[in-house]
Amino acid sequence: METLSENRCFGGVQGVYRHASEACACDMTFGLFLPEEAQDGPVPILWYLSGLTCTHENAMTKAGAQQWAAEQGIALCFPDTSPRGEDVADDEAYDLGKGAGFYLNATQDPWATHYRMWDYVADELPALLAANVAIDADRQSITGHSMGGHGALTLAMSLPGRYRSVSAFSPICNPTGGDWGRKQFTAYLGAEEAAWTAHDASLLMAEKGFDGPVLIDTGTADNFLDLLRPETLAEAAAKRRQPVQFRMQKGYDHSYFFVSTFMEDHVAFHAEALYS
Protein backbone atom coordinates (compact mmCIF):
# COMPACT_ATOMS: atom_id res chain seq x y z
CA MET A 1 0.00 0.00 0.00
CA GLU A 2 1.62 3.19 -1.22
CA THR A 3 0.29 6.41 0.31
CA LEU A 4 -0.68 8.97 -2.34
CA SER A 5 -2.19 11.51 0.06
CA GLU A 6 -3.49 11.83 3.60
CA ASN A 7 -5.61 14.73 4.83
CA ARG A 8 -6.89 15.29 8.31
CA CYS A 9 -10.68 15.32 8.15
CA PHE A 10 -13.32 15.39 10.91
CA GLY A 11 -10.76 14.30 13.49
CA GLY A 12 -9.68 11.28 11.39
CA VAL A 13 -7.65 10.83 8.24
CA GLN A 14 -8.84 10.71 4.63
CA GLY A 15 -6.18 8.80 2.72
CA VAL A 16 -5.66 7.76 -0.88
CA TYR A 17 -3.58 4.63 -1.48
CA ARG A 18 -2.28 2.65 -4.45
CA HIS A 19 -1.41 -1.03 -4.61
CA ALA A 20 -0.66 -3.72 -7.16
CA SER A 21 -3.90 -5.63 -7.61
CA GLU A 22 -3.67 -9.33 -8.41
CA ALA A 23 -7.38 -9.61 -9.21
CA CYS A 24 -7.31 -6.77 -11.72
CA ALA A 25 -3.72 -7.31 -12.87
CA CYS A 26 -2.94 -3.61 -12.64
CA ASP A 27 -2.28 -0.91 -10.07
CA MET A 28 -5.44 0.16 -8.27
CA THR A 29 -6.16 3.30 -6.24
CA PHE A 30 -8.68 3.62 -3.43
CA GLY A 31 -9.79 6.13 -0.81
CA LEU A 32 -9.96 5.19 2.87
CA PHE A 33 -11.30 7.28 5.73
CA LEU A 34 -10.22 6.19 9.19
CA PRO A 35 -11.95 7.85 12.15
CA GLU A 36 -10.02 8.94 15.22
CA GLU A 37 -11.09 5.74 17.01
CA ALA A 38 -8.95 3.64 14.62
CA GLN A 39 -5.89 4.82 16.55
CA ASP A 40 -7.07 2.76 19.51
CA GLY A 41 -8.14 -0.43 17.75
CA PRO A 42 -10.14 -1.96 14.92
CA VAL A 43 -13.26 -0.08 13.80
CA PRO A 44 -16.26 -1.20 11.71
CA ILE A 45 -16.12 -0.44 7.99
CA LEU A 46 -18.68 0.82 5.48
CA TRP A 47 -17.89 0.19 1.81
CA TYR A 48 -19.04 2.81 -0.70
CA LEU A 49 -19.16 1.67 -4.34
CA SER A 50 -19.33 4.45 -6.91
CA GLY A 51 -21.22 4.80 -10.15
CA LEU A 52 -20.41 5.02 -13.86
CA THR A 53 -17.52 7.32 -14.84
CA CYS A 54 -16.42 7.71 -11.21
CA THR A 55 -13.03 6.94 -9.70
CA HIS A 56 -12.20 6.46 -6.02
CA GLU A 57 -12.39 10.22 -5.71
CA ASN A 58 -15.93 11.39 -6.47
CA ALA A 59 -17.72 10.19 -3.37
CA MET A 60 -14.69 10.86 -1.22
CA THR A 61 -14.91 14.57 -2.07
CA LYS A 62 -18.62 15.08 -2.75
CA ALA A 63 -20.78 12.67 -0.75
CA GLY A 64 -20.14 14.22 2.67
CA ALA A 65 -19.89 10.81 4.31
CA GLN A 66 -16.83 11.39 6.48
CA GLN A 67 -18.59 13.62 9.00
CA TRP A 68 -21.16 10.95 9.82
CA ALA A 69 -18.60 8.14 9.77
CA ALA A 70 -16.47 10.19 12.18
CA GLU A 71 -19.47 10.70 14.45
CA GLN A 72 -20.10 6.93 14.47
CA GLY A 73 -16.47 5.81 14.62
CA ILE A 74 -16.74 3.92 11.33
CA ALA A 75 -14.15 3.58 8.54
CA LEU A 76 -15.13 4.24 4.91
CA CYS A 77 -13.57 2.64 1.86
CA PHE A 78 -14.03 4.09 -1.63
CA PRO A 79 -12.76 1.62 -4.28
CA ASP A 80 -12.30 2.59 -7.91
CA THR A 81 -14.97 1.49 -10.42
CA SER A 82 -12.80 -0.46 -12.88
CA PRO A 83 -9.24 -1.54 -13.60
CA ARG A 84 -6.97 1.26 -14.84
CA GLY A 85 -3.91 1.75 -16.98
CA GLU A 86 -2.83 1.88 -20.61
CA ASP A 87 -2.89 -1.90 -20.97
CA VAL A 88 -6.50 -2.14 -19.86
CA ALA A 89 -9.18 -2.61 -22.53
CA ASP A 90 -11.59 0.30 -22.90
CA ASP A 91 -14.49 1.49 -25.01
CA GLU A 92 -15.47 4.91 -26.32
CA ALA A 93 -18.80 4.77 -24.50
CA TYR A 94 -18.90 6.18 -20.96
CA ASP A 95 -20.79 3.12 -19.75
CA LEU A 96 -18.45 0.35 -20.89
CA GLY A 97 -14.83 -0.30 -20.03
CA LYS A 98 -12.92 2.04 -17.74
CA GLY A 99 -15.14 3.63 -15.10
CA ALA A 100 -17.79 1.00 -15.79
CA GLY A 101 -16.62 -2.28 -14.26
CA PHE A 102 -20.09 -3.22 -13.01
CA TYR A 103 -18.62 -5.13 -10.04
CA LEU A 104 -18.34 -8.47 -11.83
CA ASN A 105 -15.64 -10.81 -13.18
CA ALA A 106 -15.59 -10.56 -16.96
CA THR A 107 -15.29 -13.83 -18.85
CA GLN A 108 -15.08 -12.49 -22.40
CA ASP A 109 -12.23 -11.00 -24.39
CA PRO A 110 -10.87 -8.37 -24.31
CA TRP A 111 -12.27 -7.75 -20.82
CA ALA A 112 -11.44 -10.94 -18.94
CA THR A 113 -7.79 -10.08 -18.30
CA HIS A 114 -8.37 -7.08 -16.03
CA TYR A 115 -12.10 -6.62 -15.38
CA ARG A 116 -12.42 -8.63 -12.17
CA MET A 117 -14.00 -6.05 -9.90
CA TRP A 118 -16.08 -8.68 -8.07
CA ASP A 119 -12.98 -10.47 -6.83
CA TYR A 120 -11.31 -7.16 -6.16
CA VAL A 121 -14.07 -5.71 -3.98
CA ALA A 122 -15.25 -8.97 -2.42
CA ASP A 123 -11.86 -10.49 -1.60
CA GLU A 124 -8.64 -8.71 -2.47
CA LEU A 125 -9.29 -5.25 -1.09
CA PRO A 126 -10.87 -6.45 2.20
CA ALA A 127 -7.85 -8.73 2.74
CA LEU A 128 -5.45 -5.88 1.99
CA LEU A 129 -7.21 -3.62 4.51
CA ALA A 130 -7.43 -6.33 7.15
CA ALA A 131 -3.68 -6.86 6.88
CA ASN A 132 -2.73 -3.19 6.93
CA VAL A 133 -5.21 -1.01 8.79
CA ALA A 134 -7.30 -1.10 11.96
CA ILE A 135 -10.61 -2.35 10.62
CA ASP A 136 -12.79 -5.06 12.12
CA ALA A 137 -13.58 -7.58 9.36
CA ASP A 138 -16.46 -8.96 11.41
CA ARG A 139 -18.28 -5.66 11.18
CA GLN A 140 -18.71 -4.67 7.53
CA SER A 141 -21.60 -2.99 5.75
CA ILE A 142 -21.93 -1.80 2.17
CA THR A 143 -23.57 0.96 0.16
CA GLY A 144 -23.20 2.53 -3.26
CA HIS A 145 -24.61 4.86 -5.87
CA SER A 146 -26.14 3.91 -9.23
CA MET A 147 -23.83 1.21 -10.71
CA GLY A 148 -22.31 1.11 -7.21
CA GLY A 149 -25.75 0.55 -5.69
CA HIS A 150 -26.05 -2.42 -8.04
CA GLY A 151 -22.66 -3.60 -6.79
CA ALA A 152 -23.57 -3.17 -3.13
CA LEU A 153 -26.85 -5.04 -3.45
CA THR A 154 -25.48 -7.92 -5.52
CA LEU A 155 -22.43 -8.40 -3.29
CA ALA A 156 -24.52 -8.26 -0.13
CA MET A 157 -27.05 -10.82 -1.32
CA SER A 158 -24.41 -13.12 -2.80
CA LEU A 159 -22.15 -13.21 0.25
CA PRO A 160 -24.46 -14.04 3.16
CA GLY A 161 -22.93 -13.22 6.53
CA ARG A 162 -20.36 -10.85 5.05
CA TYR A 163 -22.22 -7.53 5.41
CA ARG A 164 -24.45 -6.67 8.35
CA SER A 165 -26.53 -4.19 6.35
CA VAL A 166 -26.83 -2.93 2.79
CA SER A 167 -28.08 0.35 1.35
CA ALA A 168 -28.08 2.04 -2.02
CA PHE A 169 -28.60 5.46 -3.58
CA SER A 170 -30.47 5.29 -6.89
CA PRO A 171 -29.17 1.79 -7.65
CA ILE A 172 -29.36 0.01 -11.02
CA CYS A 173 -31.94 -2.48 -9.80
CA ASN A 174 -32.57 -4.75 -12.75
CA PRO A 175 -29.65 -4.61 -15.19
CA THR A 176 -30.78 -7.69 -17.13
CA GLY A 177 -33.89 -5.72 -18.08
CA GLY A 178 -32.41 -2.40 -19.20
CA ASP A 179 -29.70 -0.71 -21.22
CA TRP A 180 -27.54 -0.16 -18.13
CA GLY A 181 -26.85 -3.86 -17.88
CA ARG A 182 -27.78 -5.77 -21.02
CA LYS A 183 -25.10 -4.01 -23.05
CA GLN A 184 -22.39 -4.47 -20.43
CA PHE A 185 -23.31 -8.03 -19.47
CA THR A 186 -23.22 -9.02 -23.15
CA ALA A 187 -19.74 -7.56 -23.45
CA TYR A 188 -18.31 -8.76 -20.14
CA LEU A 189 -20.18 -12.06 -19.62
CA GLY A 190 -21.29 -13.06 -23.12
CA ALA A 191 -24.66 -13.35 -24.81
CA GLU A 192 -25.83 -16.29 -22.73
CA GLU A 193 -28.26 -14.63 -20.27
CA ALA A 194 -28.03 -17.43 -17.69
CA ALA A 195 -24.63 -15.99 -16.71
CA TRP A 196 -26.19 -12.60 -15.97
CA THR A 197 -28.66 -13.49 -13.25
CA ALA A 198 -26.03 -13.57 -10.49
CA HIS A 199 -25.55 -9.84 -11.10
CA ASP A 200 -29.12 -8.60 -11.02
CA ALA A 201 -30.35 -7.22 -7.67
CA SER A 202 -34.01 -7.79 -8.46
CA LEU A 203 -33.44 -11.41 -9.45
CA LEU A 204 -31.24 -11.99 -6.40
CA MET A 205 -33.89 -10.41 -4.20
CA ALA A 206 -36.49 -12.79 -5.60
CA GLU A 207 -34.17 -15.77 -5.24
CA LYS A 208 -32.26 -15.11 -1.99
CA GLY A 209 -33.03 -11.78 -0.36
CA PHE A 210 -30.77 -10.36 2.33
CA ASP A 211 -30.55 -11.48 5.94
CA GLY A 212 -30.36 -8.01 7.46
CA PRO A 213 -31.69 -4.49 7.05
CA VAL A 214 -31.94 -2.91 3.58
CA LEU A 215 -32.31 0.82 2.80
CA ILE A 216 -32.81 2.15 -0.74
CA ASP A 217 -33.26 5.80 -1.74
CA THR A 218 -34.12 6.94 -5.26
CA GLY A 219 -35.15 10.42 -6.43
CA THR A 220 -38.51 10.90 -8.11
CA ALA A 221 -36.85 13.37 -10.51
CA ASP A 222 -33.96 11.03 -11.35
CA ASN A 223 -33.32 11.40 -15.06
CA PHE A 224 -32.31 7.73 -15.33
CA LEU A 225 -35.34 6.08 -13.73
CA ASP A 226 -36.05 4.06 -16.87
CA LEU A 227 -32.57 2.56 -16.68
CA LEU A 228 -32.55 2.05 -12.91
CA ARG A 229 -35.90 0.22 -12.80
CA PRO A 230 -36.53 0.66 -9.05
CA GLU A 231 -40.01 -0.84 -9.48
CA THR A 232 -38.63 -4.31 -10.15
CA LEU A 233 -36.63 -4.35 -6.93
CA ALA A 234 -39.48 -2.87 -4.89
CA GLU A 235 -41.81 -5.55 -6.21
CA ALA A 236 -39.33 -8.37 -5.54
CA ALA A 237 -38.61 -7.18 -2.01
CA ALA A 238 -42.28 -6.82 -1.11
CA LYS A 239 -43.12 -10.17 -2.65
CA ARG A 240 -40.41 -11.83 -0.59
CA ARG A 241 -41.44 -9.99 2.62
CA GLN A 242 -37.85 -8.74 2.81
CA PRO A 243 -37.39 -6.20 5.63
CA VAL A 244 -36.63 -3.07 3.61
CA GLN A 245 -36.88 0.68 3.66
CA PHE A 246 -37.58 1.65 0.07
CA ARG A 247 -37.90 5.40 -0.35
CA MET A 248 -38.71 7.47 -3.42
CA GLN A 249 -37.48 10.97 -2.52
CA LYS A 250 -39.59 13.76 -3.96
CA GLY A 251 -37.90 16.06 -6.46
CA TYR A 252 -34.38 14.65 -6.13
CA ASP A 253 -32.26 13.67 -9.13
CA HIS A 254 -29.29 11.35 -9.73
CA SER A 255 -26.56 13.73 -8.58
CA TYR A 256 -24.30 13.88 -5.54
CA PHE A 257 -26.56 16.67 -4.27
CA PHE A 258 -29.09 13.87 -3.77
CA VAL A 259 -26.55 11.44 -2.32
CA SER A 260 -25.17 13.95 0.18
CA THR A 261 -28.68 14.94 1.28
CA PHE A 262 -29.45 11.43 2.52
CA MET A 263 -25.94 10.31 3.55
CA GLU A 264 -26.60 11.03 7.23
CA ASP A 265 -29.55 8.61 7.16
CA HIS A 266 -27.53 5.89 5.46
CA VAL A 267 -24.54 6.07 7.78
CA ALA A 268 -26.83 6.05 10.83
CA PHE A 269 -28.69 3.08 9.35
CA HIS A 270 -25.46 1.11 8.93
CA ALA A 271 -24.14 2.19 12.34
CA GLU A 272 -27.17 0.66 13.98
CA ALA A 273 -26.38 -2.70 12.34
CA LEU A 274 -22.62 -2.44 12.89
CA TYR A 275 -22.95 -1.70 16.61
CA SER A 276 -25.81 -4.07 17.43
Added chain:
Amino acid sequence: METLSENRCFGGVQGVYRHASEACACDMTFGLFLPEEAQDGPVPILWYLSGLTCTHENAMTKAGAQQWAAEQGIALCFPDTSPRGEDVADDEAYDLGKGAGFYLNATQDPWATHYRMWDYVADELPALLAANVAIDADRQSITGHSMGGHGALTLAMSLPGRYRSVSAFSPICNPTGGDWGRKQFTAYLGAEEAAWTAHDASLLMAEKGFDGPVLIDTGTADNFLDLLRPETLAEAAAKRRQPVQFRMQKGYDHSYFFVSTFMEDHVAFHAEALYS
Protein backbone atom coordinates in the same frame (compact mmCIF):
# COMPACT_ATOMS: atom_id res chain seq x y z
CA MET B 1 -30.02 35.24 -15.11
CA GLU B 2 -29.84 32.14 -17.23
CA THR B 3 -30.29 28.84 -15.41
CA LEU B 4 -27.51 26.34 -16.18
CA SER B 5 -28.61 23.69 -13.68
CA GLU B 6 -30.82 23.20 -10.65
CA ASN B 7 -30.59 20.20 -8.30
CA ARG B 8 -32.74 19.49 -5.31
CA CYS B 9 -30.49 19.38 -2.26
CA PHE B 10 -31.30 19.15 1.47
CA GLY B 11 -34.89 20.23 0.82
CA GLY B 12 -33.81 23.32 -1.11
CA VAL B 13 -32.35 23.94 -4.55
CA GLN B 14 -28.68 24.18 -5.58
CA GLY B 15 -28.64 26.20 -8.79
CA VAL B 16 -25.96 27.40 -11.20
CA TYR B 17 -26.68 30.58 -13.13
CA ARG B 18 -24.99 32.70 -15.78
CA HIS B 19 -25.40 36.40 -16.45
CA ALA B 20 -23.77 39.19 -18.41
CA SER B 21 -21.62 41.06 -15.90
CA GLU B 22 -21.17 44.79 -16.39
CA ALA B 23 -18.43 45.02 -13.76
CA CYS B 24 -16.32 42.27 -15.35
CA ALA B 25 -17.40 42.96 -18.94
CA CYS B 26 -17.95 39.24 -19.57
CA ASP B 27 -20.40 36.46 -18.80
CA MET B 28 -20.10 35.27 -15.22
CA THR B 29 -21.33 32.04 -13.61
CA PHE B 30 -22.23 31.57 -9.95
CA GLY B 31 -23.75 28.94 -7.67
CA LEU B 32 -26.71 29.72 -5.43
CA PHE B 33 -28.29 27.51 -2.79
CA LEU B 34 -31.77 28.48 -1.70
CA PRO B 35 -33.22 26.67 1.31
CA GLU B 36 -36.83 25.52 1.38
CA GLU B 37 -37.78 28.62 3.39
CA ALA B 38 -37.04 30.84 0.37
CA GLN B 39 -40.33 29.66 -1.14
CA ASP B 40 -42.17 31.61 1.57
CA GLY B 41 -40.16 34.82 1.59
CA PRO B 42 -36.72 36.42 1.73
CA VAL B 43 -34.01 34.52 3.62
CA PRO B 44 -30.61 35.65 4.98
CA ILE B 45 -27.60 35.02 2.77
CA LEU B 46 -24.06 33.82 3.43
CA TRP B 47 -21.47 34.59 0.75
CA TYR B 48 -18.71 32.06 0.19
CA LEU B 49 -15.65 33.32 -1.70
CA SER B 50 -13.36 30.64 -3.11
CA GLY B 51 -9.61 30.39 -3.37
CA LEU B 52 -6.98 30.31 -6.12
CA THR B 53 -7.77 28.10 -9.16
CA CYS B 54 -11.39 27.60 -8.06
CA THR B 55 -14.54 28.38 -9.99
CA HIS B 56 -18.08 28.76 -8.59
CA GLU B 57 -18.16 24.97 -8.42
CA ASN B 58 -15.51 23.77 -5.94
CA ALA B 59 -17.09 24.81 -2.67
CA MET B 60 -20.57 24.11 -4.01
CA THR B 61 -19.67 20.43 -4.44
CA LYS B 62 -17.00 19.88 -1.77
CA ALA B 63 -17.51 22.17 1.24
CA GLY B 64 -20.66 20.49 2.55
CA ALA B 65 -22.22 23.85 3.40
CA GLN B 66 -25.72 23.26 2.05
CA GLN B 67 -26.79 20.89 4.83
CA TRP B 68 -26.07 23.47 7.53
CA ALA B 69 -27.53 26.33 5.49
CA ALA B 70 -30.68 24.24 4.99
CA GLU B 71 -30.87 23.60 8.72
CA GLN B 72 -30.60 27.32 9.40
CA GLY B 73 -32.77 28.54 6.51
CA ILE B 74 -29.94 30.53 4.97
CA ALA B 75 -29.08 31.04 1.28
CA LEU B 76 -25.51 30.50 0.05
CA CYS B 77 -23.90 32.26 -2.90
CA PHE B 78 -20.71 30.90 -4.53
CA PRO B 79 -19.28 33.50 -6.96
CA ASP B 80 -16.51 32.68 -9.42
CA THR B 81 -12.95 33.81 -8.57
CA SER B 82 -12.16 35.88 -11.68
CA PRO B 83 -13.58 37.08 -14.96
CA ARG B 84 -13.77 34.38 -17.65
CA GLY B 85 -13.70 34.03 -21.43
CA GLU B 86 -11.30 34.05 -24.35
CA ASP B 87 -11.05 37.86 -24.36
CA VAL B 88 -9.94 37.96 -20.74
CA ALA B 89 -6.23 38.47 -19.98
CA ASP B 90 -4.52 35.54 -18.31
CA ASP B 91 -1.13 34.35 -17.12
CA GLU B 92 0.59 30.98 -17.17
CA ALA B 93 0.92 30.97 -13.39
CA TYR B 94 -1.94 29.43 -11.38
CA ASP B 95 -1.92 32.40 -9.03
CA LEU B 96 -2.34 35.26 -11.49
CA GLY B 97 -5.11 35.97 -13.99
CA LYS B 98 -8.03 33.57 -14.39
CA GLY B 99 -8.93 31.85 -11.14
CA ALA B 100 -6.93 34.44 -9.22
CA GLY B 101 -8.93 37.69 -9.22
CA PHE B 102 -8.02 38.49 -5.59
CA TYR B 103 -11.35 40.34 -5.08
CA LEU B 104 -10.07 43.74 -6.17
CA ASN B 105 -10.52 46.18 -9.07
CA ALA B 106 -7.42 46.07 -11.24
CA THR B 107 -6.08 49.41 -12.42
CA GLN B 108 -3.21 48.20 -14.62
CA ASP B 109 -3.13 46.87 -18.18
CA PRO B 110 -3.93 44.23 -19.37
CA TRP B 111 -6.03 43.46 -16.27
CA ALA B 112 -8.10 46.61 -15.78
CA THR B 113 -10.68 45.81 -18.49
CA HIS B 114 -12.16 42.72 -16.84
CA TYR B 115 -10.59 42.15 -13.42
CA ARG B 116 -13.10 44.04 -11.28
CA MET B 117 -14.06 41.33 -8.80
CA TRP B 118 -14.46 43.84 -5.96
CA ASP B 119 -17.26 45.68 -7.75
CA TYR B 120 -18.69 42.37 -8.90
CA VAL B 121 -18.93 40.78 -5.44
CA ALA B 122 -19.63 43.96 -3.46
CA ASP B 123 -22.22 45.51 -5.77
CA GLU B 124 -23.29 43.83 -8.98
CA LEU B 125 -24.00 40.30 -7.80
CA PRO B 126 -25.87 41.34 -4.62
CA ALA B 127 -28.03 43.67 -6.73
CA LEU B 128 -28.72 40.91 -9.24
CA LEU B 129 -29.78 38.52 -6.47
CA ALA B 130 -31.89 41.13 -4.70
CA ALA B 131 -33.77 41.75 -7.93
CA ASN B 132 -34.27 38.11 -8.83
CA VAL B 133 -34.39 35.80 -5.82
CA ALA B 134 -35.85 35.74 -2.31
CA ILE B 135 -32.88 36.95 -0.28
CA ASP B 136 -32.97 39.57 2.47
CA ALA B 137 -30.29 42.16 1.67
CA ASP B 138 -30.41 43.41 5.26
CA ARG B 139 -29.14 40.08 6.53
CA GLN B 140 -25.84 39.23 4.82
CA SER B 141 -22.72 37.54 6.14
CA ILE B 142 -19.54 36.49 4.38
CA THR B 143 -16.92 33.77 4.51
CA GLY B 144 -14.26 32.34 2.22
CA HIS B 145 -11.26 30.08 1.84
CA SER B 146 -7.64 31.13 1.27
CA MET B 147 -7.76 33.91 -1.37
CA GLY B 148 -11.51 33.92 -0.68
CA GLY B 149 -10.86 34.36 3.04
CA HIS B 150 -8.80 37.41 2.09
CA GLY B 151 -11.76 38.62 0.01
CA ALA B 152 -14.27 38.02 2.80
CA LEU B 153 -12.19 39.83 5.42
CA THR B 154 -11.31 42.82 3.24
CA LEU B 155 -14.87 43.28 1.97
CA ALA B 156 -16.32 42.97 5.48
CA MET B 157 -13.96 45.53 7.01
CA SER B 158 -14.25 47.94 4.08
CA LEU B 159 -18.05 47.96 3.90
CA PRO B 160 -19.18 48.63 7.48
CA GLY B 161 -22.82 47.72 8.05
CA ARG B 162 -22.99 45.46 5.03
CA TYR B 163 -22.19 42.09 6.64
CA ARG B 164 -23.34 41.07 10.10
CA SER B 165 -20.47 38.64 10.61
CA VAL B 166 -17.34 37.51 8.82
CA SER B 167 -15.38 34.27 8.92
CA ALA B 168 -12.57 32.68 6.97
CA PHE B 169 -10.90 29.32 6.39
CA SER B 170 -7.11 29.57 6.10
CA PRO B 171 -7.27 33.13 4.72
CA ILE B 172 -4.43 35.01 3.07
CA CYS B 173 -4.03 37.41 6.00
CA ASN B 174 -1.28 39.78 4.95
CA PRO B 175 -0.89 39.79 1.16
CA THR B 176 1.28 42.92 1.14
CA GLY B 177 3.85 40.92 3.10
CA GLY B 178 4.00 37.68 1.12
CA ASP B 179 4.20 36.13 -2.30
CA TRP B 180 0.45 35.49 -2.41
CA GLY B 181 -0.21 39.19 -2.71
CA ARG B 182 2.87 41.19 -3.61
CA LYS B 183 3.08 39.56 -7.03
CA GLN B 184 -0.63 39.96 -7.79
CA PHE B 185 -0.97 43.48 -6.36
CA THR B 186 2.01 44.61 -8.44
CA ALA B 187 0.35 43.24 -11.57
CA TYR B 188 -3.23 44.34 -10.85
CA LEU B 189 -2.68 47.57 -8.88
CA GLY B 190 0.82 48.70 -9.89
CA ALA B 191 4.10 48.95 -8.02
CA GLU B 192 2.98 51.80 -5.75
CA GLU B 193 2.33 50.03 -2.46
CA ALA B 194 0.00 52.71 -1.10
CA ALA B 195 -2.67 51.32 -3.42
CA TRP B 196 -2.35 47.88 -1.84
CA THR B 197 -3.23 48.61 1.75
CA ALA B 198 -7.01 48.63 1.13
CA HIS B 199 -6.68 44.94 0.25
CA ASP B 200 -4.72 43.62 3.20
CA ALA B 201 -6.77 42.09 6.03
CA SER B 202 -4.07 42.61 8.65
CA LEU B 203 -3.65 46.29 7.77
CA LEU B 204 -7.41 46.81 7.67
CA MET B 205 -7.73 45.08 11.03
CA ALA B 206 -5.15 47.47 12.49
CA GLU B 207 -6.81 50.48 10.90
CA LYS B 208 -10.56 49.75 11.12
CA GLY B 209 -11.42 46.33 12.52
CA PHE B 210 -14.89 44.87 12.10
CA ASP B 211 -18.03 45.85 13.98
CA GLY B 212 -19.32 42.34 14.55
CA PRO B 213 -18.17 38.81 15.28
CA VAL B 214 -15.12 37.35 13.49
CA LEU B 215 -14.18 33.65 13.22
CA ILE B 216 -10.96 32.44 11.61
CA ASP B 217 -9.81 28.82 11.27
CA THR B 218 -6.39 27.78 9.98
CA GLY B 219 -4.77 24.34 10.03
CA THR B 220 -1.50 23.86 11.87
CA ALA B 221 -0.40 21.52 9.06
CA ASP B 222 -1.36 23.94 6.29
CA ASN B 223 1.37 23.72 3.66
CA PHE B 224 0.94 27.41 2.81
CA LEU B 225 1.28 28.95 6.27
CA ASP B 226 4.25 31.08 5.20
CA LEU B 227 2.12 32.62 2.45
CA LEU B 228 -1.03 32.99 4.57
CA ARG B 229 0.72 34.74 7.47
CA PRO B 230 -2.01 34.17 10.08
CA GLU B 231 0.26 35.61 12.78
CA THR B 232 -0.03 39.13 11.39
CA LEU B 233 -3.82 39.08 11.55
CA ALA B 234 -3.87 37.48 14.99
CA GLU B 235 -1.54 40.16 16.27
CA ALA B 236 -3.52 43.00 14.70
CA ALA B 237 -6.83 41.70 16.05
CA ALA B 238 -5.50 41.23 19.57
CA LYS B 239 -3.82 44.62 19.55
CA ARG B 240 -7.08 46.26 18.52
CA ARG B 241 -9.11 44.28 21.11
CA GLN B 242 -11.27 43.10 18.19
CA PRO B 243 -13.82 40.46 19.28
CA VAL B 244 -12.51 37.42 17.40
CA GLN B 245 -12.34 33.65 17.51
CA PHE B 246 -8.95 32.83 16.03
CA ARG B 247 -8.35 29.08 15.92
CA MET B 248 -5.31 27.11 14.80
CA GLN B 249 -6.68 23.59 14.15
CA LYS B 250 -4.26 20.83 15.00
CA GLY B 251 -3.11 18.65 12.09
CA TYR B 252 -5.40 20.11 9.41
CA ASP B 253 -4.10 21.25 6.02
CA HIS B 254 -5.32 23.64 3.31
CA SER B 255 -7.76 21.27 1.60
CA TYR B 256 -11.53 21.05 1.43
CA PHE B 257 -11.27 18.17 3.90
CA PHE B 258 -10.31 20.90 6.37
CA VAL B 259 -12.99 23.33 5.18
CA SER B 260 -15.79 20.76 5.35
CA THR B 261 -14.71 19.65 8.83
CA PHE B 262 -15.38 23.10 10.29
CA MET B 263 -18.20 24.24 8.00
CA GLU B 264 -20.89 23.38 10.57
CA ASP B 265 -19.22 25.73 13.08
CA HIS B 266 -18.99 28.55 10.54
CA VAL B 267 -22.58 28.36 9.35
CA ALA B 268 -23.83 28.21 12.96
CA PHE B 269 -21.62 31.20 13.79
CA HIS B 270 -23.12 33.25 10.96
CA ALA B 271 -26.66 32.07 11.72
CA GLU B 272 -26.36 33.49 15.22
CA ALA B 273 -25.50 36.90 13.77
CA LEU B 274 -28.06 36.73 10.96
CA TYR B 275 -30.94 35.82 13.29
CA SER B 276 -30.07 38.09 16.22
